[in-house]
Amino acid sequence: MISKSPHKSLSRRRFLKNAGGTLFGASLLPRFVAGVLQPAEIVRAQDRPPDLYFAGTDGWIHLPPSPPIGFYFPDDLSPDYPNVDALNTYIFGFRNITGLTETQKADQKMKAQHNAPLFWVDQYNGSNEFRLQLTNLGLAQRPDLTDSHTLHWHGFRNVIPFFDGEPTGSISVPIGRDFTYVFRPRDPGTYMYHCHVEDVEHVHMGMTGLVFVRPLQNGNTSLYPSGKYAYNDGNGSTGYDREFAMFLSEVWAEAHWCDSHIQLPDWSDYRADFSLLNGRVYPDTLAANGSVDPFNPVRDANGDLIAPAGRPELQYQPLSSLVTCQPDERVLLRFANLGFKEASMTLAGIKMRVIGRDATIMRGRDGTDTSYETNTILIGPGESFDVLFTAPAFSGGSGSSGQGYDSYVLYNRRLTQVSNLSNDAISNGGQRTEVHVYPGGLAAQQYPNEWGI
Numbered sequence: 001m002i003s004k005s006p007h008k009s010l011s012r013r014r015f016l017k018n019a020g021g022t023l024f025g026a027s028l029l030p031r032f033v034a035g036v037l038q039p040a041e042i043v044r045a046q047d048r049p050p051d052l053y054f055a056g057t058d059g060w061i062h063l064p065p066s067p068p069i070g071f072y073f074p075d076d077l078s079p080d081y082p083n084v085d086a087l088n089t090y091i092f093g094f095r096n097i098t099g100l101t102e103t104q105k106a107d108q109k110m111k112a113q114h115n116a117p118l119f120w121v122d123q124y125n126g127s128n129e130f131r132l133q134l135t136n137l138g139l140a141q142r143p144d145l146t147d148s149h150t151l152h153w154h155g156f157r158n159v160i161p162f163f164d165g166e167p168t169g170s171i172s173v174p175i176g177r178d179f180t181y182v183f184r185p186r187d188p189g190t191y192m193y194h195c196h197v198e199d200v201e202h203v204h205m206g207m208t209g210l211v212f213v214r215p216l217q218n219g220n221t222s223l224y225p226s227g228k229y230a231y232n233d234g235n236g237s238t239g240y241d242r243e244f245a246m247f248l249s250e251v252w253a254e255a256h257w258c259d260s261h262i263q264l265p266d267w268s269d270y271r272a273d274f275s276l277l278n279g280r281v282y283p284d285t286l287a288a289n290g291s292v293d294p295f296n297p298v299r300d301a302n303g304d305l306i307a308p309a310g311r312p313e314l315q316y317q318p319l320s321s322l323v324t325c326q327p328d329e330r331v332l333l334r335f336a337n338l339g340f341k342e343a344s345m346t347l348a349g350i351k352m353r354v355i356g357r358d359a360t361i362m363r364g365r366d367g368t369d370t371s372y373e374t375n376t377i378l379i380g381p382g383e384s385f386d387v388l389f390t391a392p393a394f395s396g397g398s399g400s401s402g403q404g405y406d407s408y409v410l411y412n413r414r415l416t417q418v419s420n421l422s423n424d425a426i427s428n429g430g431q432r433t434e435v436h437v438y439p440g441g442l443a444a445q446q447y448p449n450e451w452g453i
């Protein structure tokens with residue numbers, strides 16, 4: 001399913017026409033003979049446009065510049081230096097380039113985002129294969145590094161090895177080439193994806209994001225009024241009104257500086273300086289969303305991301321972590337951790353119910369309900385959790401006076417990961433965000449992490 005330029009596509013079609021069915025496996029030959037399928041029809045089916053089109057490249061993001069970390073951070077090679085309160089950290093990453101022109105596509109080199117674009121797919125129903133095309137724009141800051149990239153869907157149980165993205169066993173995408181991954185997702189739940197080339201480096205540098213599979217049960221409003229579910233539960237127990245992705249990652253400043261300065265870190269010295277939630281650290285986690293819906297992207301005339309209002313330095317960190325809801329609504333939090341450290345996420349004052357782990361509903365083999373209530377979940381690297389909570393009654397905006405909502409804190413209770421090794425967990429905070437409970441008036445959510453305000 002290697003994608004082709006129109007010219008190459010045409011030549012391949014012509015080749016197929018000339019070659020007849022001989023290019024295909026022997027099992028297909030009788031069907032051609034019987035006239036059931038013509039080679040041209042098969043080629044057209046293969047050429048269906050992808051559902052999403054991503055690019056791998058490098059880029060720059062913003063992290064709180066104070067206190068500095070040796071000469072590693074803020075990075076003196078960043079495009080905004082010496083303005084450190086701007087883009088200041090080098091990354092590798094992905095961008096959603098679906099629908100861009102060739103010129104716009106090329107312009108996205110060195111404009112990677114972190115975390116990688118959030119996306120979701122529907123469970124396979126027999127005909128809805130999901131196709132994700134990946135290209136590689138190269139690394140602007142490191143033209144000497146000609147690394148390929150892949151898209152590996154972590155925990156995906158029924159992958160065809162060809163589409164796995166593990167580079168020794170499948171195809172990887174060199175600079176300037178394209179490859180289309182085809183998925184038939186049969187297991188609903190929350191997953192993560194990452195580039196699997198030089199994986200310690202490319203994962204840590206930012207080529208990581210969250211993906212989830214919506215169950216076939218979605219749309220059934222008789223089990224839960226919204227018709228939205230985390231799993232095919234059969235009884236509405238995983239139904240929800242609003243959903244928020246919570247993706248955990250880390251930045252070791254020395255490693256990011258080494259990559260921008262053509263140096264090699266010793267990965268056994270790994271020591272994360274920053275712990276991130278949806279690619280940002282507190283209080284930036286509360287800032288507005290940029291363009292988050294991958295199927296309806298909003299971009300400028302050059303195809304670049306539009307920064308959240310008033311926050312130009314967060315242009316390449318579009319995903320907000322602020323949770324908004326109204327009393328009695330069920331809220332689904334989809335956690336995934338692709339940092340290298342275990343996280344300990346606590347929601348203070350609201351009980352969470354763990355309804356899924358690692359894209360598996362909490363049920364025993366005999367159907368026993370094994371979901372449980374807790375205020376803290378421990379998430380190891382590569383693990384995911386699906387958590388529901390019911391928004392409590394509005395108590396008059398006590399959590400944040402005058403704001404019109406109650407505020408609850410969702411944070412990593414490991415001090416080093418909520419303070420990012422500084423002495424100031426508020427202005428240099430890490431994996432921390434807030435749940436805002438409004439008395440009412442929120443619109444229905446249009447896409448995950450959308451506020452409805």
Ligand SMILES: [Cu+2]
Nearest residue numbers: 149195197202
């Ligand atoms: Cu890569």
